[in-house]
Amino acid sequence: xxxxxxxxxxxxxxxxxxxxxxxxxxxxxxxxxxxxxxxxxxxxxxxxxxxxxxxxxxxxxxxxxxxxxxxxxxxxxxxxxxxxxxxxxxxxxxxxxxxxxxxxxxxxxxxxxxxxxxxxxxxxxxxxxxxxxxxxxxxxxxxxxxxxxxxxxxxxxxxxxxxxxxxxxxxxxxxxxxxxxxxxxxxxxxxxxxxxxxxxxxxxxxxxxxxxxxxxxxxxxxxxxxxxxxxxxxxxxxxxxxxxxxxxxxxxxxxxxxxxxxxxxxxxxxxxxxxxxxxxxxxxxxxxxxxxxxxxxxxxxxxxxxxxxxxxxxxxxxxxxxxxxxxxxxxxxxxxxxxxxxxxxxxxxxxxxxxxxxxxxxxxxxxxxxxxxxxxxxxxxxxxxxxxxxxxxxxxxxxxxxxxxxxxxxxxxxxxxxxxxxxxxxxxxxxxxxxxxxxxxxxxx
Amino acid sequence: xxxxxxxxxxxxxxxxxxxxxxxxxxxxxxxxxxxxxxxxxxxxxxxxxxxxxxxxxxxxxxxxxxxxxxxxxxxxxxxxxxxxxxxxxxxxxxxxxxxxxxxxxxxxxxxxxxxxxxxxxxxxxxxxxxxxxxxxxxxxxxxxxxxxxxxxxxxxxxxxxxxxxxxxxxxxxxxxxxxxxxxxxxxxxxxxxxxxxxxxxxxxxxxxxxxxxxxxxxxxxxxxxxxxxxxxxxxxxxxxxxxxxxxxxxxxxxxxxxxxxxxxxxxxxxxxxxxxxxxxxxxxxxxxxxxxxxxxxxxxxxxxxxxxxxxxxxxxxxxxxxxxxxxxxxxxxxxxxxxxxxxxxxxxxxxxxxxxxxxxxxxxxxxxxxxxxxxxxxxxxxxxxxxxxxxxxxxxxxxxxx
Numbered sequence: 001x002x003x004x005x006x007x008x009x010x011x012x013x014x015x016x017x018x019x020x021x022x023x024x025x026x027x028x029x030x031x032x033x034x035x036x037x038x039x040x041x042x043x044x045x046x047x048x049x050x051x052x053x054x055x056x057x058x059x060x061x062x063x064x065x066x067x068x069x070x071x072x073x074x075x076x077x078x079x080x081x082x083x084x085x086x087x088x089x090x091x092x093x094x095x096x097x098x099x100x101x102x103x104x105x106x107x108x109x110x111x112x113x114x115x116x117x118x119x120x121x122x123x124x125x126x127x128x129x130x131x132x133x134x135x136x137x138x139x140x141x142x143x144x145x146x147x148x149x150x151x152x153x154x155x156x157x158x159x160x161x162x163x164x165x166x167x168x169x170x171x172x173x174x175x176x177x178x179x180x181x182x183x184x185x186x187x188x189x190x191x192x193x194x195x196x197x198x199x200x201x202x203x204x205x206x207x208x209x210x211x212x213x214x215x216x217x218x219x220x221x222x223x224x225x226x227x228x229x230x231x232x233x234x235x236x237x238x239x240x241x242x243x244x245x246x247x248x249x250x251x252x253x254x255x256x257x258x259x260x261x262x263x264x265x266x267x268x269x270x271x272x273x274x275x276x277x278x279x280x281x282x283x284x285x286x287x288x289x290x291x292x293x294x295x296x297x298x299x300x301x302x303x304x305x306x307x308x309x310x311x312x313x314x315x316x317x318x319x320x321x322x323x324x325x326x327x328x329x330x331x332x333x334x335x336x337x338x339x340x341x342x343x344x345x346x347x348x349x350x351x352x353x354x355x356x357x358x359x360x361x362x363x364x365x366x367x368x369x370x371x372x373x374x375x376x377x378x379x380x381x382x383x384x385x386x387x388x389x390x391x392x393x394x395x396x397x398x399x400x401x402x403x404x405x406x407x408x409x410x411x412x413x414x415x416x417x418x419x420x421x422x423x424x425x426x427x428x429x430x431x432x433x434x435x436x437x438x439x440x441x442x443x444x445x
Numbered sequence: 446x447x448x449x450x451x452x453x454x455x456x457x458x459x460x461x462x463x464x465x466x467x468x469x470x471x472x473x474x475x476x477x478x479x480x481x482x483x484x485x486x487x488x489x490x491x492x493x494x495x496x497x498x499x500x501x502x503x504x505x506x507x508x509x510x511x512x513x514x515x516x517x518x519x520x521x522x523x524x525x526x527x528x529x530x531x532x533x534x535x536x537x538x539x540x541x542x543x544x545x546x547x548x549x550x551x552x553x554x555x556x557x558x559x560x561x562x563x564x565x566x567x568x569x570x571x572x573x574x575x576x577x578x579x580x581x582x583x584x585x586x587x588x589x590x591x592x593x594x595x596x597x598x599x600x601x602x603x604x605x606x607x608x609x610x611x612x613x614x615x616x617x618x619x620x621x622x623x624x625x626x627x628x629x630x631x632x633x634x635x636x637x638x639x640x641x642x643x644x645x646x647x648x649x650x651x652x653x654x655x656x657x658x659x660x661x662x663x664x665x666x667x668x669x670x671x672x673x674x675x676x677x678x679x680x681x682x683x684x685x686x687x688x689x690x691x692x693x694x695x696x697x698x699x700x701x702x703x704x705x706x707x708x709x710x711x712x713x714x715x716x717x718x719x720x721x722x723x724x725x726x727x728x729x730x731x732x733x734x735x736x737x738x739x740x741x742x743x744x745x746x747x748x749x750x751x752x753x754x755x756x757x758x759x760x761x762x763x764x765x766x767x768x769x770x771x772x773x774x775x776x777x778x779x780x781x782x783x784x785x786x787x788x789x790x791x792x793x794x795x796x797x798x799x800x801x802x803x804x805x806x807x808x809x810x811x812x813x814x815x816x817x818x819x820x821x822x823x824x825x826x827x828x829x830x831x832x833x834x835x836x837x838x839x840x841x842x843x844x845x846x847x
Binding site: 224225226245246247249265266267268270280281283284286290293294295352353354355356357358359360361362363365369380384401402403433435437 | 447448449450451453454455456457458459460461462463464465466503504505663721722723724734735737743748750752754845846847
């Protein structure tokens with residue numbers, strides 16, 4: 001199922017309409033909404049700004065869209081915040097959105113000591129909920145998790161589920177936090193007249209905190225192969241921290257979800273869990289990003305962390321699939337111009353590699369010698385962790401370059417992997433006295 | 446750094462925390478660290494190179510040390526092969542956590558190489574509570590009974606037969622002995638600080654692209670005296686075994702390899718080698734397997750073995766010319782079977798050989814016709830008796846490994 005969203009532009013995200021995908025269309029200066037099969041659903045022209053270069057990544061934080069573009073003339077990069085507008089409010093409850101409206105931007109211009117070259121960024125954002133129903137006019141609410149909220153933060157409330165159509169349903173508004181109790185979740189805010197709308201328990205709240213940018217240049221601004229992860233507070237734009245290292249270089253796709261910052265680095269998707277105090281990688285998984293020549297890297301242009309469904313969605317212009325029957329790999333290049341589709345990378349463990357270890361030797365004399373090969377088969381998942389309870393079947397075939405003869409036998413012919421992901425067998429050669437080359441294969445049942 | 450299964454399946458990869466700007470020409474693992482060698486300037490190979498030590502930490506290859514060998518007034522550095530002299534040992538009776546002493550034992554006794562300052566990499570532990578744990582310690586002193594004292598109490602406990610490894614020196618093959626252009630050199634470098642300890646010149650050290658260090662333990666019989674640590678390297682079609690603990694740096698063994706075209710004209714480059722047990726992995730792009738040649742755009746390994754196998758049968762006839770006198774004359778045929786080390790091929794029990802003949806006319810024969818054992822010199826004899834026709838007689842021999 002390699003063909004799905006069929007986007008002409010190398011960016012995508014989820015959005016306010018569940019089940020659809022969104023993408024910034026540079027040629028037509030619009031945000032498009034498509035079904036999962038690529039069927040066009042809607043196009044909203046950009047307003048109050050334009051895409052000056054193709055959008056490299058698109059993210060949705062629950063209320064706003066965020067884009068990353070190169071500035072013209074190699075001046076640097078710009079991150080823009082957008083919103084589908086107009087949106088229902090207490091004053092204009094019945095409006096219909098008709099444009100993709102620019103809200104704000106963070107412009108990063110090259111300087112003498114820093115050059116910006118980025119293909120990936122992420123927005124630190126949190127999906128909160130009302131803890132209880134709150135009526136129009138109140139100046140305090142309670143949220144399900146206030147641990148990330150600070151005084152001065154803006155909370156984007158809604159859409160409301162309170163009442164019936166024509167009252168508060170669908171309405172959105174924003175508040176600025178005055179005080180917060182991170183233990184109880186109580187939040188006060190200053191707003192003349194209090195809440196403009198009423199909200200139900202579990203109605204959504206969006207909080208965005210900061211921007212993570214993967215700069216391909218190192219902290220000194222040099223294009224030396226080292227990358228730089230830069231964290232800007234938003235909206236103050238204050239640089240909170242930077243971390244240098246090749247693990248941040250050549251990053252083409254990233255996303256933030258929960259407390260997890262994820263990005264694609266070469267063949268791997270790696271993660272930092274910001275619920276821990278360090279910048280150590282918490283997870284690294286091999287992500288099927290190699291072509292069928294086993295060496296060429298497949299680029300991921302954008303990525304969605306869909307942890308609710310235990311998966312990543314990787315936007316690619318080609319993908320490699322494996323024949324379940326033969327194990328043969330095939331790389332399919334998607335047809336232009338709508339050449340970008342997503343491939344699913346599960347975060348649940350699955351078998352990713354089967355490796356064999358031969359001992360004491362790979363060379364044996366034929367029967368009636370006592371020579372045998374002890375074969376240890378290691379089964380690993382995409383995280384490089386052992387996989388338990390997989391049944392391994394061994395087989396032997398005569399290589400095309402071999403002299404003729406018979407293959408040997410395995411004892412056992414099949415075994416189940418233990419906790420370290422290991423299954424073992426012993427190969428006894430046949431009595432064929434020729435110079436034989438045997439291909440030994442381990443397959444999972 | 447990528448990790449692959451035998452069939453090329455990508456199993457995992459580790460991003461480098463520090464960029465490598467040139468192609469890695471040599472990759473080694475010493476039991477703890479990975480070591481890489483790369484040219485300073487890909488377009489100018491005699492500008493020098495750097496050797497780097499890496500550790501996998503938190504899914505990332507983290508650079509630990511860089512030793513720079515850039516061409517200067519004393520040396521022109523041009524190299525594509527290096528290895529790490531490293532040794533394996535086991536705990537004799539385990540080690541208790543929070544203590545600073547333990548004893549070790551070796552396959553080959555190289556205890557004298559453990560000196561104050563040597564860094565030992567211990568583990569993985571199999572002791573309950575510490576299973577899978579490793580740690581690095583620094584030796585402060587050694588004593589009788591192969592007792593080792595380290596500078597700080599052990600964090601983990603270890604059981605008898607748990608592993609430990611240590612590295613002593615880096616060895617690299619230079620295309621130049623200092624500034625000379627026509628002779629190669631083998632350089633010995635302190636693995637802790639990168640200082641050059643010695644240079645040894647030889648024509649045998651030129652054009653070396655593949656080397657590794659291995660403690661051989663797979664020889665049996667007469668060859669068992671060769672079970673010791675070796676610096677192993679490929680020179681054209683020979684795998685050479687250099688004893689780095691011999692002050693003369695003697696090459697003690699040579700094993701012929703089949704990195705050669707079917708017409709025996711072209712020597713196929715071996716880019717790197719690895720060793721696992723009795724198996725040698727030669728990284729190549731061109732292959733000759735049973736006379737069938739192939740070329741690959743990627744690098745694959747071809748296997749070879751340390752286990753002796755017959756590679757040549759030399760037949761001599763004494764006398765070589767006989768009259769066609771219908772059995773009145775005969776010739777003693779001697780077969781000498783040698784292995785890849787050019788040593789007499791002997792196995793226990795002895796391999797067998799069968800002689801056969803063609804030509805010579807009616808009555809020509811060879812005796813015995815059945816299989817016979819090779820003697821301790823890898824030899825066997827048969828007698829050819831003449832027939833009644835003048836002409837070329839062909840005598841063949843086939844060796845069978847028992």
